[in-house]
Amino acid sequence: MSKILSQKIKIALIQLSGSSPNKKANLERAATFIDKAIKEQPETKVVVLPECFNSPYSVDKFREYAEIITPESESVSFLSKLASKYKITLFGGSIPEIDPKTDKVYNTALIFNESGDLIDTHRKVHLFDVDIPNGITFKESITLSPGSKETTVTTPFGNIGVGICYDMRFPELAMISARKHNSFAMIYPSAFNTVTGPVHWHLLARARSVDNQIYTILCSPARNMESSYHAYGHSLVSDPKGNIIAEAGIDEEIIYADLDPKAIDDFRMSVPLYKQRRFDVYPDVSK
Numbered sequence: 001m002s003k004i005l006s007q008k009i010k011i012a013l014i015q016l017s018g019s020s021p022n023k024k025a026n027l028e029r030a031a032t033f034i035d036k037a038i039k040e041q042p043e044t045k046v047v048v049l050p051e052c053f054n055s056p057y058s059v060d061k062f063r064e065y066a067e068i069i070t071p072e073s074e075s076v077s078f079l080s081k082l083a084s085k086y087k088i089t090l091f092g093g094s095i096p097e098i099d100p101k102t103d104k105v106y107n108t109a110l111i112f113n114e115s116g117d118l119i120d121t122h123r124k125v126h127l128f129d130v131d132i133p134n135g136i137t138f139k140e141s142i143t144l145s146p147g148s149k150e151t152t153v154t155t156p157f158g159n160i161g162v163g164i165c166y167d168m169r170f171p172e173l174a175m176i177s178a179r180k181h182n183s184f185a186m187i188y189p190s191a192f193n194t195v196t197g198p199v200h201w202h203l204l205a206r207a208r209s210v211d212n213q214i215y216t217i218l219c220s221p222a223r224n225m226e227s228s229y230h231a232y233g234h235s236l237v238s239d240p241k242g243n244i245i246a247e248a249g250i251d252e253e254i255i256y257a258d259l260d261p262k263a264i265d266d267f268r269m270s271v272p273l274y275k276q277r278r279f280d281v282y283p284d285v286s287k
């Protein structure tokens with residue numbers, strides 16, 4: 001039996017509709033879909049929400065929607081109750097966060113255990129600042145500050161690394177989480193777009209899986225052509241071999257996948273990268 005994933009588990013990814021301007025309505029919608037997921041697949045142990053699911057994904061809106069993260073804050077207390085009600089490990093997407101000490105705003109993922117405790121947060125480390133001619137210009141750094149830590153959380157099933165969207169383009173976070181902390185999966189609440197999604201979304205998920213022989217889980221908002229940002233959709237799960245084992249379309253929907261310790265063990269046995277790395281040749285890279 002795998003040392004890094006203790007049992008077979010079912011995971012649900014909720015591809016919520018692109019967030020409306022009404023935060024309370026966005027939270028309620030997440031609750032409706034989590035309830036639906038548990039009713040449809042009661043054995044679900046882990047649920048994932050998209051990036052910025054409670055606010056518009058827009059540089060000029062992050063500060064307006066930002067919350068101080070405390071157990072009492074609106075989104076934290078709301079998600080905490082859902083995690084404990086359904087006894088799930090909840091990767092509650094990401095929300096805009098404001099740090100009252102520094103007045104800085106972050107794009108922050110919230111992770112809850114089955115008792116509803118907020119066990120960790122991950123502030124997006126790599127901000128999405130791009131300027132693609134005839135494509136898309138986006139500059140999160142106009143209002144956001146970058147986080148400065150790698151995040152790996154311990155769940156009842158094993159360790160899971162967390163990144164947010166653009167973080168997946170930097171293999172180092174996944175590498176550290178998988179290799180230093182023995183994570184069996186990376187989870188990225190994300191919101192790629194209709195320019196970069198078609199070229200890089202699947203490729204990056206599969207690459208993070210194959211590099212580290214782990215599951216990679218991307219949860220996107222559904223596409224909303226009426227919002228200023230057109231999310232790519234296509235929430236997906238890539239297995240340790242890089243096969244896409246579950247994938248959404250572009251509309252609001254829930255997808256499920258079974259994560260199996262055997263899939264990790266078998267692939268690591270047949271392609272034993274973990275025994276073959278040459279840290280004598282590349283000593284600076286994470287062991």
Ligand SMILES: NC(=O)CC(=O)C(=O)O
Pocket residue numbers: 127128164165166167169191192193196197
């Ligand atoms: N939205 C992001 O953070 C990243 C993205 O869309 C991309 O990398 O492409």
